[in-house]
Amino acid sequence: MRASQLDVFAVLSLRNLHVKRGSRVILHDISLSLPAGKTLAVVGESGAGKSTLIAAILSLLKPSAGDVTWNAAPTNRARPALVMQEPRAAFNPVCSLRRSVMEPVVAQGLTLKEGRLERLCAGLELPLELLERRPEQVSIGQAQRAGILRALIPSPPLVLFDEPLSALDAVTQKHTARLISELQQEEGFAALIVTHDLGYAVAHSDQIAVLKDGRIEEIADAKTFATNPQSAYCKSLRYAAIALGALEGAA
């Protein structure tokens, strides 16, 4: 099958993408396709280029070659959303969290279903009164969950999550991951999730792409990756995750 046929149902397609920062090429020849409603996890060590990939998808960085395309259903008017790696970075320091959370809804002229804010806050274990505070007046983990709220509230067709659970304790990670999955099932958004946690990637994604030094080392179905990765590098990632207990019950 040709790439163009594969891309017909894709919400997001990257073709032969090269991205530089300054004079250095950070991403080399990246091709990926994310179908509607599906989840792609991108894993890789620090500095591999994961956040650069997200920046290129959102046109915050211009590719030096290749292209990024995304298509949403005509009925979904919301733009792709981002959960930033640095929990407070999405928030205006002088405004209440509520104002920043609602900013994409207001800016895109969207109307929320009644009770949506309350429902998402409950799922994310964020008391409503907390939204009246400024970002510096909440914990990093609360700011991270408010960042997830901000991304999900407009019902976007595509959500890019950059290490969305990194500041949360293990129990809150589980609750939050479950909320994201439930909402995804109900609303059908596609998700690209950058994570260091292979267990999370295996349990919550359809496909896993491993990025190493700015290149895709391997892409596989999540369950296949958990049991039988192909490259020596991916085998070593799997063994490390097993040693940490991160793959228990995930595959």
Ligand SMILES: Nc1ncnc2c1ncn2[C@@H]1O[C@H](COP(=O)(O)OP(=O)(O)OP(=O)(O)O)[C@@H](O)[C@H]1O
């Ligand atoms: N603004 C910048 N200018 C120049 N180089 C940069 C810039 N930001 C990142 N880099 C470099 O680009 C490479 C990829 O960085 P990137 O932030 O995409 O990594 P990452 O995979 O997201 O890592 P982490 O897991 O630590 O967040 C790194 O070598 C980094 O030093």
Ligand SMILES: [Mg+2]
């Ligand atoms: Mg990063």
